[in-house]
Amino acid sequence: MRTKFAFLIASLTAIPMLAHHSFSAEYDSKQGLTLKGTVTKVEWLNPHVWFYIDVKDDSGAVQHWQCEAGPPNMLARNGWRKDSLKLGDQVTVNGFRAKDGTNTANARDIILPDGRKVFSGQAEDADAKGGSKSNE
Amino acid sequence: MRIRILLIWALGGLVLATSGVFAQTAPAKSAATEIPRMPDGKPDLSGVWQRPFVPDMSKNGKDQQGEPQLPFTDWAKQHLIEEFDYSAHCLPLGYTRAINSPMPIEIVQRPDRIVLLYEAMNNFHEIFTDGRDHPKDLEPTWAGHSIGKWEGDTLMVDTIGFNDKTRVDTEGHPHTEALHVVEHFRRTDPKHLAYDVTIIDPGAYTKPWKNVRTFTLRPDWDVLEYNCEENNKEVNEGHIK
Numbered sequence: 623m624r625t626k627f628a629f630l631i632a633s634l635t636a637i638p639m640l641a642h643h644s645f646s647a648e649y650d651s652k653q654g655l656t657l658k659g660t661v662t663k664v665e666w667l668n669p670h671v672w673f674y675i676d677v678k679d680d681s682g683a684v685q686h687w688q689c690e691a692g693p694p695n696m697l698a699r700n701g702w703r704k705d706s707l708k709l710g711d712q713v714t715v716n717g718f719r720a721k722d723g724t725n726t727a728n729a730r731d732i733i734l735p736d737g738r739k740v741f742s743g744q745a746e747d748a749d750a751k752g753g754s755k756s757n758e
Numbered sequence: 759m760r761i762r763i764l765l766i767w768a769l770g771g772l773v774l775a776t777s778g779v780f781a782q783t784a785p786a787k788s789a790a791t792e793i794p795r796m797p798d799g800k801p802d803l804s805g806v807w808q809r810p811f812v813p814d815m816s817k818n819g820k821d822q823q824g825e826p827q828l829p830f831t832d833w834a835k836q837h838l839i840e841e842f843d844y845s846a847h848c849l850p851l852g853y854t855r856a857i858n859s860p861m862p863i864e865i866v867q868r869p870d871r872i873v874l875l876y877e878a879m880n881n882f883h884e885i886f887t888d889g890r891d892h893p894k895d896l897e898p899t900w901a902g903h904s905i906g907k908w909e910g911d912t913l914m915v916d917t918i919g920f921n922d923k924t925r926v927d928t929e930g931h932p933h934t935e936a937l938h939v940v941e942h943f944r945r946t947d948p949k950h951l952a953y954d955v956t957i958i959d960p961g962a963y964t965k966p967w968k969n970v971r972t973f974t975l976r977p978d979w980d981v982l983e984y985n986c987e988e989n990n991k992e993v994n995e996g997h998i999k
Binding site (some may be wrong): 648665667668669670672693695696698699722757758 | 845846848851855856858859860861877878879928979982983984985986987988989990991992997998
């Protein structure tokens with residue numbers, strides 16, 4: 623019975639993903655991560671806001687990360703402003719890692735310097751696909 | 759003498775009957791339930807509307823209900839994968855995908871047409887309600903040609919004339935140039951629109967299927983500018999081909 627179940631799961635995941643400009647094409651919804659870092663750059667532009675943070679790992683070495691968020695208008699409606707992230711600000715980013723192994727994350731929500739938590743995805747539902755990926 | 763008394767009673771009765779004292783009164787309509795109307799009496803759908811994000815029209819979710827088993831034709835089953843990610847390259851989303859977007863749409867209603875202003879891709883579309891039919895020699899376009907007719911307080915919109923360069927939703931469900939979209943818009947109260955969309959496409963689906971949603975008025979929102987190309991990092995850096 624267990625083997626049958628495992629086979630079913632395996633066959634379901636083997637169904638080809640509809641490859642398209644989607645969250646699941648680029649980011650791994652199973653690789654959630656939390657990054658705490660210092661803002662080094664913000665691109666408050668369409669189609670997606672990008673912000674760059676320096677994260678110190680356990681050994682004290684600095685890792686450069688780039689984080690993708692939703693479009694500026696959507697972020698503004700979620701409580702962000704163009705100046706919400708300033709260079710040098712300490713932020714916490716909860717999101718999902720890029721599948722390509724680079725230091726790229728899709729930001730699901732972020733804790734701003736003033737302590738507010740703001741969502742960056744288009745959907746406020748707490749599902750993995752709530753990442754801010756598609757151009758709509 | 760008796761006749762005079764009778765006459766007075768009769769007159770009194772007549773006065774009471776016509777005074778409306780015993781007349782049935784309709785329940786008072788409150789401002790909360792009465793929808794705005796155009797001068798010709800048709801419902802006015804104007805406003806900035808918040809809509810649920812519908813990346814997959816087959817699924818249920820917040821303010822949306824889909825068709826779980828999409829009836830794909832053999833052709834559609836062979837064309838589930840998008841070879842070219844057109845929306846990533848800032849090309850028009852297509853009619854149904856534009857309304858699936860979470861970015862606001864403003865409806866501007868005029869007596870002869872309804873104008874949709876989309877924040878997504880900074881685009882627009884017109885639904886002609888002046889009685890015209892679809893042109894006979896329609897050139898295929900990204901968003902098709904739309905005509906609207908009122909059925910009571912429900913606007914029925916019929917759209918044809920699509921090119922084959924889009925997908926019906928983000929998930930990538932396909933369509934052909936034979937796509938025929940039928941929608942219903944009904945302003946159920948000042949703050950809500952009941953919406954449904956039916957996909958009819960014998961090339962891609964063996965039978966029509968439907969998705970149903972609720973839109974919410976956002977008087978505190980404006981449709982803002984959106985420019986897809988200004989920093990399209992993922993395409994510019996080759997993460998998306």
